[in-house]
Amino acid sequence: MELINHLKWRYATKKFNNEKVSAEKIDQILEAINLTASSCGIQPYRVLVISDPEIRAKLGVGSFNGQILNSSHLLVFAAFNEVSTAYIEEYIKMAEKQRNLPEGAMDEFREKLTGYFSANAQETNAIWASKQAYIGLGTALLAAAELKVDSTPMEGFDPRQFDEILGLKEKGLHAVVLLSLGYRDVENDYLVDLPKVRLPIDEFAAFVG
Amino acid sequence: MELINHLKWRYATKKFNNEKVSAEKIDQILEAINLTASSCGIQPYRVLVISDPEIRAKLGVGSFNGQILNSSHLLVFAAFNEVSTAYIEEYIKMAEKQRNLPEGAMDEFREKLTGYFSANAQETNAIWASKQAYIGLGTALLAAAELKVDSTPMEGFDPRQFDEILGLKEKGLHAVVLLSLGYRDVENDYLVDLPKVRLPIDEFAAFVG
Numbered sequence: 353m354e355l356i357n358h359l360k361w362r363y364a365t366k367k368f369n370n371e372k373v374s375a376e377k378i379d380q381i382l383e384a385i386n387l388t389a390s391s392c393g394i395q396p397y398r399v400l401v402i403s404d405p406e407i408r409a410k411l412g413v414g415s416f417n418g419q420i421l422n423s424s425h426l427l428v429f430a431a432f433n434e435v436s437t438a439y440i441e442e443y444i445k446m447a448e449k450q451r452n453l454p455e456g457a458m459d460e461f462r463e464k465l466t467g468y469f470s471a472n473a474q475e476t477n478a479i480w481a482s483k484q485a486y487i488g489l490g491t492a493l494l495a496a497a498e499l500k501v502d503s504t505p506m507e508g509f510d511p512r513q514f515d516e517i518l519g520l521k522e523k524g525l526h527a528v529v530l531l532s533l534g535y536r537d538v539e540n541d542y543l544v545d546l547p548k549v550r551l552p553i554d555e556f557a558a559f560v561g
Numbered sequence: 562m563e564l565i566n567h568l569k570w571r572y573a574t575k576k577f578n579n580e581k582v583s584a585e586k587i588d589q590i591l592e593a594i595n596l597t598a599s600s601c602g603i604q605p606y607r608v609l610v611i612s613d614p615e616i617r618a619k620l621g622v623g624s625f626n627g628q629i630l631n632s633s634h635l636l637v638f639a640a641f642n643e644v645s646t647a648y649i650e651e652y653i654k655m656a657e658k659q660r661n662l663p664e665g666a667m668d669e670f671r672e673k674l675t676g677y678f679s680a681n682a683q684e685t686n687a688i689w690a691s692k693q694a695y696i697g698l699g700t701a702l703l704a705a706a707e708l709k710v711d712s713t714p715m716e717g718f719d720p721r722q723f724d725e726i727l728g729l730k731e732k733g734l735h736a737v738v739l740l741s742l743g744y745r746d747v748e749n750d751y752l753v754d755l756p757k758v759r760l761p762i763d764e765f766a767a768f769v770g
Contacts, residue, residue, distance in 0.1 A: 353589050353593070353704070353707060353708070354563060354707060355593050355700075355703060355704050355707050356589065356592060356593055356596065356704075359593060359596035359597055359700075360596065362598075364598065364602075379762075380562050380565065382762060382765070382766040383565060383762060384562070384564050384565055384568060385765075385766070386759055386760060386762055386765045386766065387565065387568035387569065387757070387759060388568055388699060388702075388703075389571075389573065389699070389702055389714050391714070391716050393573075393758055395759070395760055395765060398765060398766065398767065399765065399766040399767075400766070400767050400768075400769050401766060401767065401768045401769065402769045402770060403768075403770070404769070404770035407769065407770050446758065446760070447758040450756055450758045450759075451755055451756055451758065452756075479688060482692065483691065483692050483695045483737075483738075484695070486692045486693070486695035486696050486699065487695050487696075487698055487699035487714075488699070489696055489699070490597060490598070490695065490696035490697070490698070490699025490700045490703075491564075491568075491699045491703065493597075493598055494564060494597075494699075494700065494703060495562070495564050495565075498562060498563060498564050499562070505598050505600070505696075507600050518769060528692075529692075546660055547659055547660055547661075548596070549602055549655065549656040549659045549660065550595055550596060550604070550659075551595060551604055551655070553588075553591060553592060553595055556591070556594075556595045556604060556607060556608065557591045557594070557595065557607065557608040557609070557610060558607065558608075558609050558610070559609075559610045559612075560609050560610065560611045560613070560616065560727065561611060561612070561613035561616050
């Protein structure tokens with residue numbers, strides 16, 4: 353199974369060399385994230401791509417993750433702060449167009465969604481949105497691995513610092529998780545040759561009945 | 562890119578036929594989930610596999626997702642309720658063994674982890690653990706797609722009902738998201754031929770600098 357080979361090949365890269373990932377590969381990784389599943393299909397998060405070293409140096413201040421700066425590209429997964437009725441209405445209009453349906457054909461679904469999300473506390477929706485971003489993260493690191501691009505998922509950063517520097521609040525977003533992309537520095541990454549640590553499969557998964 | 566083909570092939574299956582997914586394929590999907598990334602590597606969630614229709618009928622009571630019952634297998638992603646010092650200590654022991662390191666070689670990392678998680682509120686750790694499960698979900702649906710197994714990710718279920726029926730609380734777990742597996746009923750699934758709805762890539766992703 354190709355996917356299992358990709359998963360065995362990848363690891364949380366601690367040190368990247370200076371090689372840049374091509375724009376074409378970045379585009380493929382983004383396309384894969386955009387294509388993966390999200391609950392109700394509404395994609396309640398966005399991905400920011402940052403290569404500029406000055407911005408990344410500022411973003412990484414105080415973090416133990418040197419890869420925020422020292423990698424080819426940094427992906428920032430930023431989730432919605434709220435799930436507004438206006439957003440759902442726009443999404444449904446888009447869905448009707450993409451499916452060649454008459455306007456209003458998805459009214460029932462739209463009402464179900466707006467009813468559900470508007471009844472929730474804003475924080476509940478924000479946490480829900482951030483979980484959806486992790487589906488994207490899981491996809492991105494696999495897409496990178498298929499392209500033989502190394503990556504590091506990172507939670508060790510200051511989300512408020514990211515929100516401020518990237519102006520995320522104004523966009524209704526908050527940073528939830530990062531993925532650095534690049535190529536492993538085989539000589540200097542201590543993790544390159546260490547075996548992957550995983551639970552025995554029968555501890556991780558259980559057949560209930 | 563194979564992954565993009567898999568992503569285009571898959572969709573949230575609404576109606577499965579009666580064909581069963583082979584044990585071998587289920588095992589491969591579980592192996593892929595077990596191999597994917599988790600923060601700090603500690604895999605703070607478990608996957609339960611349920612095929613028994615009686616259990617599934619009970620689990621699905623009150624849910625609009627008929628696929629909880631009507632599919633070949635149901636995967637339940639269940640996240641940790643807390644991240645205990647005891648668990649981290651066990652994990653570190655296992656990691657040292659798998660990496661052929663002397664006992665105590667990872668003491669510094671262990672202390673960092675136990676310090677971090679024990680300082681957090683239990684709910685914060687539970688939410689964090691549930692996000693990690695979504696990385697697994699994103700991996701599982703891709704693994705299924707490579708094997709040409711259809712799947713449906715589902716959040717529309719009663720978590721407390723699941724926790725009770727499956728005895729999750731006693732195991733320190735709580736159900737966070739589901740994935741039904743099986744084969745699409747081409748004749749009777751209205752979603753089979755509808756185009757996938759996705760944001761234009763330049764709305765979903767942005768190049769910041």
